[in-house]
Amino acid sequence: MEYIIEMINIRKEFPGIIANDNITLQVKLGEIHALLGENGAGKSTLMSVLFGLYQPESGEIKVRGEKVNIDNPNVANELGIGMVHQHFKLVHNFTVTENIILGQEPTEGMKINIEKAAKEIKNLSELYGLEVDPYAKIEDITVGMQQRVEILKMLYRNAEILIFDEPTAALTPHEIMELMEIMKKLVKEGKSIILITHKLKEIKEVADRCTIIRRGKYVDTVDVDTTSEEKLASLMVGREVSFEVEKGPADPGNVVLSISNLVVEDSRGLKAVNGLDLEIREGEILGIAGVDGNGQAELLEAISGLRKVESGKIELLGKDITNLSIRSRTETGIGHIPQDRHRYGLVLDFRLAENMVLQTYYMNPYSQNGLLNNKAINNKALKLINEFDVRSGQGIETKARAMSGGNQQKAIIAREVDRSPALLIAGQPTRGLDVGAIEFIHKKLVEERDKGRAVLLVSFELDEIMNVSDRIAVIFEGKIVDVVNAQNATENQLGLMMAGANPDKKEGDM
Template sequence: MKNTTNVIEMRHIVKDFNGFKANNDINLTLQKGEILALLGENGAGKSTLMSILSGLLTPSAGEIVVRGKKVTIKNPTIAKKLGIGMVHQHFMLMDSFTVLENIILGHEVTKGIRLDFKKAQQEIKELSQRYNLNVDPLKKVSEITVAQQQRVEILKILYRGADIMIFDEPTAVLTPQEITEFIQILHGLANEGKSIILITHKLEEIKQVADRVSVIRAGKSVGNFKVADVSNNRLAELMVGRHVNMQLDKAPAIIGKTILKVANLNVKNKQNIPALKGLSFNLRAGEILGIAGIDGNGQDELVQALTGLTHIDSGHVLINDQETTNQEVRKITEKGVSCIPADRQKFGLILPFSIADNLAIQSYYKKPYSHHHVLNHDLIKQHAQKLVSQFDIRTTGVESPVSDLSGGNQQKVIIARELSRDSNLIIAFQPTRGLDVGAIEYIHHQLLAQRTKGKAILLISYELDEIMQLSDRIIVLHDGNISGEVKPDDTSDKELGLLMTGVKKEGTTFA
């Protein structure tokens, strides 16, 4: 039985951005030891509301009560003193610092006049073991995977002693096994009396982990429910304001010629350790080839090798029978390759640039957008307005910085740009990361439409449901090579999970 004492009360919260109300009279409560899911479509105001609670933003109106006392949370330092910690969707880490340095930054332990790294490292090690968040504390953040960076963010707030914990899309980059472990961690934290707010778009996840769910649409509260009392379909409808088809109708694939050929590919990672070890596969027109695998088994290096972002030590990549091995990024792109990267802010967008400019990044130097090296800004703006409407990108204007958009809408900008370029090969790496169910439905249909047009689609995703629903074939990466190839109709989550760890369903291990 959960404690019914409210540790958080947000009353009539309004956040106005120059006339646009991102939060419009929202009320929210959080009880001690409770896991509350905060649900809403992209741009609904969830992250804004939680940024107010964590001190990153100040409300235009309303009040916040923490443990029965009205407070003013002017900055994150005050929030931390109140025991509030937030893990953001886009990590707030210093790439050039080590894991240890990032965790203790601002909370350094000293021994005399010196930093006591040994004591801090021991505390972090104990937290890592206790919550199964293993990560090398001495590695630089730039050297670890996205999933490991997620663990660092979680360790940061645990290290700071937060007992009111906010997680913004925490499982977006985790594998099914890691999600299961993370859910166990959340339950353990709640059982210890910590209170948790979980921003997520994953309805099944809400069912597994949350006690209550609060739904926000267009900046307003539209309902609060006990999770056990409400269906997934009802939650989806409340979130987007319409019926959402949760199942995909996929026509049989019409397979054409080979578009992508990967032969004997050998690539090292940032630590100069082999990441791809003689990898070979083909992808044909009209086909979606899904790549499943636990993060860190060569997915990043594969995408970087295919798009020219990393050096290929040996082997070959052929696109439309043309050699692209170790060619420049633009030359590869101009051979008809579109790429939706896993990390939208590092590799997909230039954050200070406008939405219009980001939508034109791959084509600004060509006609009709450029003539004799002079940009046609009117055409670039018109192009952006068309895509904003077509892909339902929620913005106040195409000339706004793309950094002003929610994470999900930033993802839509990349997807709109890449799918509108009419490429023969589409590389989609975590294409629906951080998107709500309505947007996921739309993007999945867009990818299937590209398949119908005869495009070859390489889908790399840590969402097994996405892999299973969209793929015509699935190859599983383990330790830099293929541990198995299956068809969605002939496999299961369990078999894929075994292949992802390098173990056949009979119990033998792949060499």
């Protein structure tokens, strides 16, 4: 038996869109098989068919050489197929153990035996080097740990075939490295893995073979060792992709945003931003580099008005905005691509068209005398989805919830960049985007800079910070350690500063 999974000529349609157009995927026993494609190419749909969440219009699935009919996820589980979804399916106020055994509770008489389950989970955790505390509450652990709980959930159900859907989208660089090691370990223990991703670095790091799909169609299956990143990118996008950000030198003008001695608390009442000073000027991209959890999120929320400032001052274009409402800040000249797109970027049950005017719906021409002008709203949305290549099943009528994560992101970026605000806050703008879309977004950020706008970029991808920024401010424990010129910065120097050291300053320097 060469293949543990065979999906042959799978066709899956939704109203107005063929998500999978006769795709074939063959996964060998004991390999890590990457499934590569742009946002909205049909990767998650194909895996949802394998996991029993969708029924295909045609095609067949074989598991271990036997033809099967997977009409719901319980059947997939029985066949040894497990899936870690892009957005985790965990109950936040339950413990790790309670989440893992949900639906498969080990009972003795009428009572659930939590201790027995916790013991088994601890053993599994140690076997695969997952280091998860069975009694921790989900709401108290990091995103990376939550992902390990999802992995344990599959292992607890004896899954042999593990599907990872964009598993690194919300992880820090360190957590990504740890996940790669866990994957290699899982394969050594006899598991087979399907990895849905569009991050070429990760494919080169862990995958054996890679199947590429483009706009719902099968393109090719290649050996990863003998295929370059450039080749993978062009197979995925259908054209050559530039990995370099093309930009001339910055020409900074007047100060747009000035922050002095800012203190902001996190949700636990601790000082997440602790006496921070920062300036950003017209015509420059200032990148903020730092390990996740050093105050980046709270800083962006304080500037955009989502979080209260304890003390200190924020000035935009010379105006004190420290205590202004969100709308007043927006009108003064802030655009915000938030780090959490679901919570702050979109109204998931609104149409795409409505999401495109969330910042401007109350203005002319989108409303008059308190009534929305749907024609003007729809026209604006059509213009933006064409310009930014936002793909969705029913165009501007699609509910935001029904779009792929990458296309949701493109919609937010289209809305915020189109307004060309004096200060564009970009919180992880390319998270979850494929190389083609990343290239496009970087170009847009540089265009805004060249129009004389100020761009504040936060990203956990050090490559992105170094390639896109003109200056880089390193944040550690809520303070800016130093601001360096991006052209001269090295990864090693930034890494040291991100860990709290300042490699350029001598003892006694201020």
